Amino acid sequence: MPEATASSPVPGQPQNGAEVLFTEKLWPSVWIWLIVIGLSGAGILVFAPISFLAGIIAALVLAGIMTVLLLLSTPSIVVRRDTLQVGRASIPRNLLGPAEAFRKDEATAERGTRLNGLAFLCIRGWIDPVVRIPVTDPEDRTPYWLTSTRRPEELLKALAS
DSSP: OOOOOTTSOOTTSEETTEEEEEEEEOOOOHHHHHHHHHHHHHHHHHHTTTOHHHHHHHHHHHHHHHHHHHHHTOOEEEEESSEEEETTEEEEGGGBOOOEEEOHHHHHHHHTTTOOTTSEEEOOTTOOOEEEEEBOOTTOOOOEEEEEOSOHHHHHHHHHO
């Protein structure tokens, strides 16, 4: 088994002197993969009049490109003793206020009508719950971070510890 590196944190293991309290990868849901399959299948329809083999090749190339793009754009949420990292952004935890979780209609409102234009966002449309994490740094214009998560209660617990 490979050792954990800075780019692959292991839950509960110290990294740069900071224990990981929570980690989550915001993978695409099943219906996103069904859309990828459907769009890839369109390659067959487009190229089949030319050659059925060309259609199959186009479908495989489209599926490969969409899969790579989805996997490369999948962010992680990592809470360590001293920092919060969401995607590529990180912030010291001592600059964060008490977080709140929202589901269903409340989550929709947080992503829409109640959204502050200066907020940092890491939202995935295929994940309903969101967590709002206030930024208390007076030097930072960002009022809060809003991130999608499938495990909001666990994230809140990790942020409160």
